[in-house]
Amino acid sequence: MAKATKKQALGRGLSALLKDPNNDIKSVDDKNADKVVGNIVELELSSIEVNPFQPRTSFNEETLRELASSIKELGVIQPITVRKIDFNKYQLVSGERRFRASKLIGLETIPSYIRIANDQESLEMALVENIQRQDLDPIEIALSYQRLIEEIEVTQEELSDRVGKNRSTVTNYLRLLKLDPIIQTGMRDGFISMGHGRALINIEDTNDQLDIYEKVVSQSLSVRETEALVRNYKNPESKGTSTKKEIPHFANKGSRELTDLLDAKVSIKASQNGKGQIVVPFKSEADFQRILNLIKSEK
Template sequence: MAKATKKQALGRGLSALLKDPANDIKSADDKNADKVVGNIVELELDTIEVNPFQPRTSFNEESLRELASSIRELGVIQPITVRKLGFNKYQLVSGERRYRASKLIGLDTIPAYIRIANDQESLEMALVENIQRQDLDPIEIALSYQRLIEEIQVTQEALSDRVGKNRSTIANYLRLLKLDPIIQTGMRDGFISMGHGRALINVEDLDQQLDIYEQILSKKLSVRETESLVRSIKGPETAPKSSTKSLPAYASAAKKELTDLLDSKVQLKVNGSGKGQLIVPFANKEDFLRILNQIKGEK
């Protein structure tokens, strides 16, 4: 407890230093800047404005109340990060949930790290720190990656180095932005997972995407079931043409009979030696049991 009190007292001392208009710190080269930059400072909440570059656009009210309750009991454990705009004026770089929760319970001050940066550096700091530290939903992460690429003008390779993620991971997030906006909203609201979204990306037609999305919600399909449903829909289009042409007559006829019998888009592959595979796709557990009963001759 004594350690925490000492830290808070130090923060208040630095805060007083920042309120000296005759020695206002405007850059890292100014007098006393080394005492402030990189240290924890107690800042008044009403001197801080929200960062317009903040990638998070929605905040769960229940989650905020839980965080506010924790802050009421334990204080702000992890300081927010701000950049100095002018005399006694700051802007959030990261930590908006802590900032909002602190205001929710009526706190006057909040511990903060102060950085001196231009707008572009602030944008990059906000996006990178939020990607790494905040529990953003997949669409918010994708939008953050997109903004970094477009506004900071970095390549996916350079972005990979900056955020410590594989380029393929970044590409997978960016592909989510090709989904229908309704599906993106559903992912942000937690109705479907990123895994569902990645499966739906393989369906180019947006109306078809929405049809599958409605099935995911109504039938509570898992990611694996969704992937199977997408494959069954795209099956005839994605099956190698050479396999269809090379099917022996007996296999070609059987494929049509099985498709009609099982009411499923059966796939058949036969190699030159006569060995092959029979693939019967199903959409979910109920569909699988239906096909199984049909094969067994049961109703």
């Protein structure tokens, strides 16, 4: 317990040092830099600005409130990382959820790990740290990779080494950015997976991409079914790639008769051996009762 108290006292002492204009540390070579850089210091939340390089653009409010509740009970267990940009002024490198949650419950200070970094280094640290998170969607990861390549000027090979991923993995993520923005939004919102997106990339025309995307979402197609749909689009004469199975003649004829009889768009799934199922849609409880009465009257 005494050890923890001593550490907290040290943090408060460093905070005072950082507020002293005569000790404005701007580089690792400045006086007292070794006492601050690389140490955990209690910084005022008001002295910290968010990182413009943060790849995450949205934060789940519910999970943020849960984190805030945890911080209120246990405190900030893992310090945030900041870089010093001016006298008593800092910028977040990582830990924005902890920063936001702390502000949410009205904390005035937060334990911070201080670094001195230029814009490029800060961008790289923020992006690489966030890429390692498990809750980023595929588009957020792809955008982070793109920013690293464009703004830090690294090759895909160098990028794969820095983020610890195979080059093919990096390439697959970057290719997602060729999708129509509507499809990218659908992936971010969870309507389709990265596997669906990778299949749709093979359709060059964006209008056709959107047509197939709408079918995938409306019919809840699997990745395998989407791949087959794309193959059939590119090779329309190839019957073997069609996702629609041929049904026996008796079932096809029967579906038309049932549709006329029940005044509902009846669909039938049947295999060549005669097994299958009949699906009769209804619009309301009253419509269901109408269909049920028609079926009873045919007995």
